[in-house]
Amino acid sequence: MPDLSPLYGLLAHLLPFDCLQDRFMQQALAGLLLLAPMTAAMGIQVINFRMSFFADAISHSAFAGVALGLLLALDPGWTMPVFGVLVGLAIMLMQRTSSLSSDTVIGVFFSAMVAFGLAIISRDRSLARDLQRFLYGDILTISDGQVAALMGLFAALMIFQACNYNRLLYIGFNPTLAQVHRVRVAVLQYLFAGLLALIVMFAVQAVGVLLVTALLIVPAAAARNFARSAGAMFWWTLMISLSSAVAGLLLSAQDWARTTTGATIILVACGWFALSMAAAARSRERLA
Amino acid sequence: MAAVDLLPLNGLLEPAVRFDEVTVERGGISILDKVSAVAPQGSCTAIIGPNGAGKTTLLLALLGEIDYQGRIVLGAEGHPPRVGYMPQRLVFDRGMPLTVSEFLVMGFQKRPLWFGLNTGLRRQARESLALVQADHLADRTVGALSGGELQRVLLALALQQEPDLLVLDEPSAGVDFQGELIFCELLEDLRRKRGFTQLVVSHDLATVTHHATHVICLNRRVAAEGPPRQALTAENLTAIFGMHMGLVNSRSMPSNQAACSAPCCQEQSDA
Numbered sequence: 126m127p128d129l130s131p132l133y134g135l136l137a138h139l140l141p142f143d144c145l146q147d148r149f150m151q152q153a154l155a156g157l158l159l160l161a162p163m164t165a166a167m168g169i170q171v172i173n174f175r176m177s178f179f180a181d182a183i184s185h186s187a188f189a190g191v192a193l194g195l196l197l198a199l200d201p202g203w204t205m206p207v208f209g210v211l212v213g214l215a216i217m218l219m220q221r222t223s224s225l226s227s228d229t230v231i232g233v234f235f236s237a238m239v240a241f242g243l244a245i246i247s248r249d250r251s252l253a254r255d256l257q258r259f260l261y262g263d264i265l266t267i268s269d270g271q272v273a274a275l276m277g278l279f280a281a282l283m284i285f286q287a288c289n290y291n292r293l294l295y296i297g298f299n300p301t302l303a304q305v306h307r308v309r310v311a312v313l314q315y316l317f318a319g320l321l322a323l324i325v326m327f328a329v330q331a332v333g334v335l336l337v338t339a340l341l342i343v344p345a346a347a348a349r350n351f352a353r354s355a356g357a358m359f360w361w362t363l364m365i366s367l368s369s370a371v372a373g374l375l376l377s378a379q380d381w382a383r384t385t386t387g388a389t390i391i392l393v394a395c396g397w398f399a400l401s402m403a404a405a406a407r408s409r410e411r412l413a
Numbered sequence: 414m415a416a417v418d419l420l421p422l423n424g425l426l427e428p429a430v431r432f433d434e435v436t437v438e439r440g441g442i443s444i445l446d447k448v449s450a451v452a453p454q455g456s457c458t459a460i461i462g463p464n465g466a467g468k469t470t471l472l473l474a475l476l477g478e479i480d481y482q483g484r485i486v487l488g489a490e491g492h493p494p495r496v497g498y499m500p501q502r503l504v505f506d507r508g509m510p511l512t513v514s515e516f517l518v519m520g521f522q523k524r525p526l527w528f529g530l531n532t533g534l535r536r537q538a539r540e541s542l543a544l545v546q547a548d549h550l551a552d553r554t555v556g557a558l559s560g561g562e563l564q565r566v567l568l569a570l571a572l573q574q575e576p577d578l579l580v581l582d583e584p585s586a587g588v589d590f591q592g593e594l595i596f597c598e599l600l601e602d603l604r605r606k607r608g609f610t611q612l613v614v615s616h617d618l619a620t621v622t623h624h625a626t627h628v629i630c631l632n633r634r635v636a637a638e639g640p641p642r643q644a645l646t647a648e649n650l651t652a653i654f655g656m657h658m659g660l661v662n663s664r665s666m667p668s669n670q671a672a673c674s675a676p677c678c679q680e681q682s683d684a
Contacts, residue, residue: 173509175506286525287525290525290526291520291523291525291526294511294515294526298509298516301476302498302570304476304477304478306496306498306570307495308520353510354510354515354554355509355510355515355519355526355527356526356527356529357510360527
């Protein structure tokens with residue numbers, strides 16, 4: 126395991142807040158600075174592909190993934206993301222091959238995943254205590270190993286986005302048009318689903334099952350109201366996501382706040398969304 | 414459907430597309446029934462037929478978007494043609510912040526759009542827009558375009574593919590008179606210059622009569638096929654559309670245009 130102390134020291138130096146002098150806060154900040162750009166970039170496509178329900182279904186499969194790990198005496202830290210990716214790919218396969226509508230397919234998987242997780246957990250009452258951690262998330266307990274894993278995922282995802290952002294935009298615009306004009310729609314959709322599932326599983330640990338979809342879609346939704354081009358939308362989403370993550374972490378650590386970090390991050394992002402709605406309304410008035 | 418004799422094909426022209434007994438069924442209902450037809454190389458082939466005849470389904474089968482039985486051969490063996498496609502109604506999210514320039518460039522540019530548009534590709538996009546008289550739309554968002562403006566931008570996108578086969582589904586639907594004129598004349602001019610094959614679904618019999626070099630009359634089956642003068646007879650049209658068709662008669666062809674109501678002919682007669 127690489128020593129990440131120099132990274133944490135640098136973060137504490139760049140953001141010299143009292144609350145960031147504790148190592149667990151530095152770890153949380155590092156985790157969020159890696160996670161926020163990933164959820165921002167993927168969130169743009171989640172909105173373009175209308176896949177917020179997909180992200181919800183994956184996040185709810187976290188229960189089943191953890192329960193499966195505990196049942197099979199395997200590390201839940203591995204079974205959860207692997208199970209999430211498999212569920213994501215299975216949903217995509219069903220969506221592409223079945224005549225059922227997309228939300229029906231996801232709804233079926235969603236229900237199956239929650240029922241499966243609850244069924245296993247209900248066999249062992251002690252497991253139920255772990256559920257709360259996944260419902261609400263806790264970025265403050267992130268370990269060095271998880272930060273290192275996030276670094277690897279960050280590198281892979283940014284390479285994927287840099288190579289495929291334009292094509293994913295094309296598919297989000299209209300998959301038939303993209304397919305005819307030589308974009309490899311199926312391959313990119315499966316890759317996207319797999320990567321999204323992985324990121325959702327990491328994000329669950331930060332903000333919890335209940336709020337993970339918000340982390341993906343709220344910054345991108347707010348950015349839509351500010352941006353006038355696809356290029357600008359990326360930078361707006363990134364800025365809103367990062368500022369929400371950092372501000373949410375700092376605010377939640379204040380004595381007068383003492384709120385859950387994940388929920389505070391989402392509230393800051395929702396503040397951005399409210400601001401964006403006001404900006405969009407003003408822009409419409411000017412044009413009228 | 415009334416029995417209509419198949420008309421002879423365009424002699425020795427090599428087909429750019431060959432439909433070979435193409436059958437499509439959905440829920441036990443036959444949408445296309447053993448459709449066999451060709452689009453000759455370099456031709457403007459029009460597919461006409463009443464609503465529900467399977468015209469768009471045939472195009473979707475050609476584009477690989479739906480499953481079908483039979484065979485569709487594109488171009489020469491081992492050399493799939495570059496296809497440019499202009500859909501009839503594009504379903505997309507109008508709230509997406511995407512400029513027309515980005516829309517035209519995103520299929521060609523490797524560098525992500527967040528690093529800006531490549532200068533050469535931006536110029537190329539502007540040239541394509543100028544070709545369809547839509548260069549003023551370059552900085553508009555795609556979602557803010559009217560139906561006619563969107564059709565022009567989609568045509569610019571299809572032409573940017575430098576296609577060997579240009580597939581157009583109701584290209585003039587929702588387009589104003591001026592726009593239809595651009596579509597008619599521009600496409601004919603480009604087809605002659607670049608030598609691509611044009612496969613177009615159209616309801617506008619007058620335009621088909623004037624511009625198509627080959628016609629496939631479809632009503633789940635091929636009812637007639639051949640040059641417009643031979644395929645678009647009053648008998649065939651009545652058989653396909655199931656009613657008296659007074660709009661077109663086989664003598665109102667470009668050689669004696671008096672009765673042609675296509676926009677280009679109207680423009681000429683107004684001048």
